[in-house]
Amino acid sequence: MPRINKYLKILFLYFFIGANWVWGQGVIIVWNNNKEPDVAGYKVYYGKISRTYNNCVDVGKTTEYKIPALPEDDVFYFAVTAYDSAGNESAYSNEVAIGNSNALFSLGSNYPNPFNPVTFIPYSLPKKLFINLAIYDLLGRRIKVLENGEKAAGNYRVQWDGTDEKGAPVAAGLYICRLVVGHFCQARKLTLRR
Numbered sequence: 001m002p003r004i005n006k007y008l009k010i011l012f013l014y015f016f017i018g019a020n021w022v023w024g025q026g027v028i029i030v031w032n033n034n035k036e037p038d039v040a041g042y043k044v045y046y047g048k049i050s051r052t053y054n055n056c057v058d059v060g061k062t063t064e065y066k067i068p069a070l071p072e073d074d075v076f077y078f079a080v081t082a083y084d085s086a087g088n089e090s091a092y093s094n095e096v097a098i099g100n101s102n103a104l105f106s107l108g109s110n111y112p113n114p115f116n117p118v119t120f121i122p123y124s125l126p127k128k129l130f131i132n133l134a135i136y137d138l139l140g141r142r143i144k145v146l147e148n149g150e151k152a153a154g155n156y157r158v159q160w161d162g163t164d165e166k167g168a169p170v171a172a173g174l175y176i177c178r179l180v181v182g183h184f185c186q187a188r189k190l191t192l193r194r
Contacts, residue, residue: 026066026067026068026069026070027066027067027070027076027078027098028064028065028066028067029044029064029065029066029067029078029080029096030063030064030140031063031064031080031093032063032139032140033063034082036082036084038084038085038086039061039082039083039084040061040083040084040085041058041059041060041061041082041083042058042059042060042061042062042063042080042081042082042083043056043057043058043059043080043081043082043083043089044056044057044059044065044067044078044079044080045078045079045080045081045092046067046076046077046078046079047076047077048075048076048077049077050077050095050097051077051079051092051095053077053079075097075098075184076097076098077095077096077097078095078096078097078098079092079093079094079095079096080092080093081093096185097182097184097185098184098185105123105124105125105126105129105131105179105181105184105186106123106124106186107121107122107123107177107179107186107187107188108121108122108123108124108188109122109188110122110160110177110188110190113189113190113191114191114192114193115162115190115191115192115193116162116192116193116194117161117162118159118160118161118162119159119160119162119190119192120157120158120159121133121146121157121158121159121160121177121188121190122155122156122157122158123155123156123158123179124154124155124156125151125152125153125154125156125181126153127153128150128151128152128153129150129151129181129182130149130150130151130181130182131147131148131149131150131151131179131180131181132145132147132148132178132179132180133145133146133147133148133158133177133178133179133180134146134148134177134178134180135160135175135176135177135178135190136175136176136177136178137170137173137175137176138173138174138175138176142165143164143165143170143175144160144163144164144165145165146158146160146177160177160190162192169194170192171192171194172192172193172194173191173192174189174190174191174192175189175190175191175192176188176189176190177189177190
């Protein structure tokens with residue numbers, strides 16, 4: 001299956017603080033579906049060392065998996081592989097890390113939420129860091145990049161007006177705001193009402 005890894009990309013690794021999921025109670029990993037007809041399932045790999053995974057879970061054909069209760073004071077790295085009915089397994093997907101990111105950065109809850117026509121997304125950085133803050137739909141497609149670049153330490157508030165990169169209004173519904181700093185990622189659900 002030489003093509004299989006081409007389609008694997010972890011879309012979101014996220015946890016919610018003050019919403020449905022809390023770090024310490026579980027992490028949800030979501031990836032896109034591989035379109036090859038002979039894909040029999042996926043395996044989720046994770047561990048405390050990048051590209052050295054001591055945990056592997058065969059999750060079958062699902063494209064979402066909750067890993068329960070990981071320690072708050074550690075960093076964990078995650079990747080996904082696909083396998084076919086003959087037992088051939090793809091290379092690892094891109095890697096995503098998550099851990100005690102509060103010391104690194106913090107993504108707050110947007111307000112108002114639900115919103116129409118605009119919402120404000122707060123985040124804070126304890127030191128000068130390179131960040132990427134973007135909006136995604138539930139299929140993992142990037143809708144709009146709100147921030148991308150190096151930012152000084154401080155508290156920030158970014159506005160999203162419910163438009164895509166071209167300035168066109170997006171449909172009402174659920175979106176994900178994702179803040180990435182290095183290998184770390186935090187995400188929040190945003191609900192747009194029209």
